[in-house]
Amino acid sequence: MQNKELSGRLLVLRQPLVNRSVPALTEIDENTLLCQRCQMSIAKKIYYLGSNTFYCPHCLFLGRLTNKDYLWAVPEINAFPKQSAPLVWQGKLTTQQQIVAQKLCLAEQNNQDYLVWAVTGSGKTEMLFLVLEQAIKKQKRIALVAPRVDVCTELYPRLQQAFAQVSIQLLHGQGAHDYHYTQLLVCTVHQLLKFRQAFDVLILDECDSYPYANNVLLHRAVEQAVKSTHTIIYLSATPSSEYQQLIHKNKLAYSILNRRFHGKDLPVPHFYLCSKKNKHQLPVKLVSRLQNLVTTKQRFLLFVDRILQAEQISQFLQKKLPQLEQTFVHSKDPKRQQKVAAFRKGQRQALVTTTVLERGVTFKNIDVIVWQADSQRFDSQSLIQIAGRAGRSSEFSDNKVSFYATTYNKAIDQAIKTIKKLNHA
Amino acid sequence: MRNYCVLCQEAIVPQLTMLQILGISKVQNSSMCCRCRQEFYFIGDKCCQVCGKMDMQPICSDCEKWQQQGYNDYKHQALCVYNESMHDYFKRYKRYGDFSLRKAFQMDLRKMLVDYPEPFIFIPSSQEHLQQRQFDPTVGLFGDLINLTPAFIKMPTKVAQAQKNRQQRLATPQFLQFDHQYNALLTAKQITIVDDIYTTGRTILHAYDCLRAAGFTGVIRSCSLAR
């Protein structure tokens, strides 16, 4: 009898297990090895540790694998209790949500993949409840995955509440978790490399975002973690060309959820052309706009394109507009979580931020301004996400979104056009 | 042949000076792309005159304490500040064990070491770490650039230096021993000690004590990647 705790796991062994394990790194040719955990290739002349010991640099964060190790993919046995009514959520879906929820149930029934194109703030989590319930009743194993930790930690308590009787756990690389076998798993995409053919249903949130987008390793992680018969549900506010092409070729069914749960339009960004200026400063046009916001006490996020910029612009504002209470945040900022939490509680009027706050975070009643919106760091998906920070609650659905730049480029044009299209769809 | 950044795998576009284009001066092959390099803070002149700690002039509080304890004639040089990016770098290099990252700073370390004569002695890792990682991080960083002599023996300690707080580090008793097979080194005019990270100076000064106890009377200098 197999221990269910190990069910669906990919285990690393120091010794081979007859008929079960495979070598962790296998030879492609004389100079190259293939990692059986992450399916990436390894140049022997770079990644060695000494005589005849080679390692995989791609999945190091899960513990270093060398050519002396073995992997054992333990078969998934779906040892879950029978449940007749696992969903205890009492809320109601909008008509639009209801239609999508039913489409998802059908996709699960037929073991098909499905994409939900849901604008920011449309309530996509609630829309998943029906399909999750259906799969739980069938004793299926389910993973809810997102590229970034923040999204996972926001998702976890909501699912825990909605499915109070179902075993569930959260798994990500930050902080120690004791793994245990559960029917629902909320984790980062990276963590999927610890599983092999384990999940019947996999829900991939923010499938268009960093670091999942264009990352071969993470794509393989998803492919390997699901069973051969499965349903993958992709969620995105801004599907990349990868998915648009699949849709175009009729290889992926999809639905659009273009209304926010409060039913009002997405704020359409306004574009302001500025003349070229010193990049450590803001143009006069923008400064006087900020001055205005100070007077009206409207809180806002100011997006800039890089970490150094965030700090410099924050310093610049300190001098230029000392009455404006603001600070900077970026991915390398050790106080980031505290600053964001304080801002959410209403402290400070503004944050100067990089794309780190582009998605996943929700603030009430916030105007959004992007400086140097024509920077290469902002593609159209990123600009749409940023614009989506505004107008999240129904009382303040008309928050302003403004793009300031020295040129009007394709990304800006596409972002504005897409938002208009979604509003009229 | 194309060069790829050891940290992010992006192709490196060499930025050549006029002299290099004309073939008058040699092209330096960097192992890091410009974007990754920008994340690190290279220590300039504005630093502690003794240990190289940034923005502490003329001498930092750590060194002041050591001088009060009688360490008046040692001097340390570090290449970079131990900032968030350096922390990430060491996490990948030492904790995850990505041996290929040893090359990231080689060009810069080579330049820094030009001013130091042989012999070089390195601070070794513990047996336990060596077994886990299957390489010595300090040897990885410096071993391709200079001849390193394994003249220090690390005696077993209970807690690794990296897991201690500042107070505990400063109070760590001697854990290095000079290997007397290398007594011939003790006649040199100068000995240079190399280590990966300089935190409080405790480790380097244990090495210093070791050399003095073994009878070395010459100049002692030390170098590290980070401070």
Ligand SMILES: [Zn+2]
């Ligand atoms: Zn791998």
Ligand SMILES: [Zn+2]
């Ligand atoms: Zn790089």
Ligand SMILES: [Zn+2]
């Ligand atoms: Zn000092």
